[in-house]
Amino acid sequence: xxxxxxxxxxxxxxxxxxxxxxxxAATEAEFFFGYGPYVDxxxxxxxxxxxxxxNREEISRANAALEKAAEGASVAVVSGGxxxxxxxxxxxxxxxxxxxxEWRDIELTVIPGVTAxxxxxxxxxxxxxxxxxxxxxxxNLKPWNLIVKRLEAAASAGxxxxxxxxxxxxxxxxxxxxxxxxxxxxxxxxxxxxxxxxGRPDERIEITPLAAARAEQADMATCxxxxxxxxxxxxxxxxxxxxYTPRFSxxxxx
Amino acid sequence: xxxxxxxxxxxxxxxxxxxxxxxxAATEAEFFFGYGPYVDxxxxxxxxxxxxxxNREEISRANAALEKAAEGASVAVVSGGxxxxxxxxxxxxxxxxxxxxEWRDIELTVIPGVTAxxxxxxxxxxxxxxxxxxxxxxxNLKPWNLIVKRLEAAASAGxxxxxxxxxxxxxxxxxxxxxxxxxxxxxxxxxxxxxxxxGRPDERIEITPLAAARAEQADMATCxxxxxxxxxxxxxxxxxxxxYTPRFSxxxxx
Numbered sequence: 001x002x003x004x005x006x007x008x009x010x011x012x013x014x015x016x017x018x019x020x021x022x023x024x025a026a027t028e029a030e031f032f033f034g035y036g037p038y039v040d041x042x043x044x045x046x047x048x049x050x051x052x053x054x055n056r057e058e059i060s061r062a063n064a065a066l067e068k069a070a071e072g073a074s075v076a077v078v079s080g081g082x083x084x085x086x087x088x089x090x091x092x093x094x095x096x097x098x099x100x101x102e103w104r105d106i107e108l109t110v111i112p113g114v115t116a117x118x119x120x121x122x123x124x125x126x127x128x129x130x131x132x133x134x135x136x137x138x139x140n141l142k143p144w145n146l147i148v149k150r151l152e153a154a155a156s157a158g159x160x161x162x163x164x165x166x167x168x169x170x171x172x173x174x175x176x177x178x179x180x181x182x183x184x185x186x187x188x189x190x191x192x193x194x195x196x197x198x199g200r201p202d203e204r205i206e207i208t209p210l211a212a213a214r215a216e217q218a219d220m221a222t223c224x225x226x227x228x229x230x231x232x233x234x235x236x237x238x239x240x241x242x243x244y245t246p247r248f249s250x251x252x253x254x
Numbered sequence: 255x256x257x258x259x260x261x262x263x264x265x266x267x268x269x270x271x272x273x274x275x276x277x278x279a280a281t282e283a284e285f286f287f288g289y290g291p292y293v294d295x296x297x298x299x300x301x302x303x304x305x306x307x308x309n310r311e312e313i314s315r316a317n318a319a320l321e322k323a324a325e326g327a328s329v330a331v332v333s334g335g336x337x338x339x340x341x342x343x344x345x346x347x348x349x350x351x352x353x354x355x356e357w358r359d360i361e362l363t364v365i366p367g368v369t370a371x372x373x374x375x376x377x378x379x380x381x382x383x384x385x386x387x388x389x390x391x392x393x394n395l396k397p398w399n400l401i402v403k404r405l406e407a408a409a410s411a412g413x414x415x416x417x418x419x420x421x422x423x424x425x426x427x428x429x430x431x432x433x434x435x436x437x438x439x440x441x442x443x444x445x446x447x448x449x450x451x452x453g454r455p456d457e458r459i460e461i462t463p464l465a466a467a468r469a470e471q472a473d474m475a476t477c478x479x480x481x482x483x484x485x486x487x488x489x490x491x492x493x494x495x496x497x498y499t500p501r502f503s504x505x506x507x508x
């Protein structure tokens with residue numbers, strides 16, 4: 001008797017950015033697994049059950065949710081942003097592949113959401129208007145030298161770079177090292193955007209030239225974006241500047 | 255007398271994926287500029303004005319919308335997906351920078367949406383679960399050799415690659431060349447996802463090994479995703495396979 005598993009993306013935290021599809025799935029599910037602050041964004045009914053866990057326990061959370069769904073229940077795993085971007089969808093797939101065969105019979109529905117870099121970009125203009133990449137700066141799941149290799153490849157090839165998981169108590173030095181790596185390749189004037197809580201009342205967005213960017217400007221809820229050499233700033237009177245990357249590029253490949 | 259300009263992302267086309275924030279902005283605006291099929295997704299009232307234009311006329315559309323907003327009107331520019339990803343937000347910023355000084359006084363609000371790669375990824379599992387990049391394959395706005403350089407850099411560094419604007423009548427050969435470029439770097443077994451109209455009634459999603467991927471599998475409404483060497487496929491009885499890229503990577507940088 002296989003149940004149903006929704007993996008729901010709630011967007012960056014502004015209720016106006018939760019899709020109707022995500023809200024409908026949250027109405028249907030009986031059991032909710034997720035990092036506490038994400039689950040708390042939903043107004044669960046008394047007949048719905050909240051099973052919150054720490055942000056770092058992704059695989060055990062995925063396993064618990066799949067077990068419950070395999071019993072026949074309607075289960076939701078809740079992510080902030082988009083569940084497919086450095087979030088729970090991959091963890092659920094990993095658990096399905098490693099788990100008992102009957103988990104493959106569960107009806108799995110992933111519901112996309114507005115991921116952090118899109119929400120931050122929208123608040124500042126269009127920094128992702130040209131080719132871009134997204135890199136998780138966490139070296140818990142991959143070697144640090146691979147992250148450095150990717151930063152170098154992306155900056156050298158002219159991608160705008162969005163960094164997820166830029167810093168945490170247990171990973172205090174990585175973002176500073178990433179800025180060092182990028183300063184060796186990109187002009188010091190390249191805009192760096194620190195976007196925290198985009199679209200929420202406690203939003204904080206800073207624009208800093210790469211030469212002056214400091215790791216302390218970010219916390220774990222910040223999405224950090226580093227422009228390409230073509231990213232531009234438009235100053236405005238009485239309004240925040242616009243940061244954007246033009247759709248065109250005149251740069252010849254080397 | 256400066257008006258207001260919304261740049262609204264409507265998501266990939268499923269009404270359940272339009273955010274409440276986007277719907278609210280569409281209620282407020284008086285004039286709607288955009289590619290006809292996108293504007294037609296909104297149920298405009300008789301007092302709202304539709305100004306549709308061809309998909310390729312982005313700068314003239316941005317200019318027309320800014321002119322109208324500068325007259326004091328409440329104006330919306332409508333994009334499919336997310337307006338910040340290969341869509342109208344960058345064109346509007348370009349037009350503001352090149353335009354008359356008073357355009358900088360317009361209150362600009364960009365409203366993010368679910369971009370195509372997130373919607374396609376959700377329908378197939380979690381192919382973007384690890385570091386990834388997004389590249390527009392259109393060489394209308396940048397030289398083809400720069401696109402090749404970026405494909406090579408991204409594939410060599412282990413990024414999953416999402417291709418926007420993969421093919422059109424006037425750009426028939428670029429996607430085939432892109433596959434050739436990637437076949438020289440990635441294993442032939444690397445999964446390629448052709449995702450069209452994700453979440454809509456006419457959805458079509460195909461998974462093909464890179465060795466067998468053909469440009470004819472895509473049209474201009476398709477988002478093409480190429481996995482990394484770590485992307486995996488989980489076969490399931492009676493359901494579409496899951497394609498995902500694990501959060502972890504054991505690969506050492508070279």
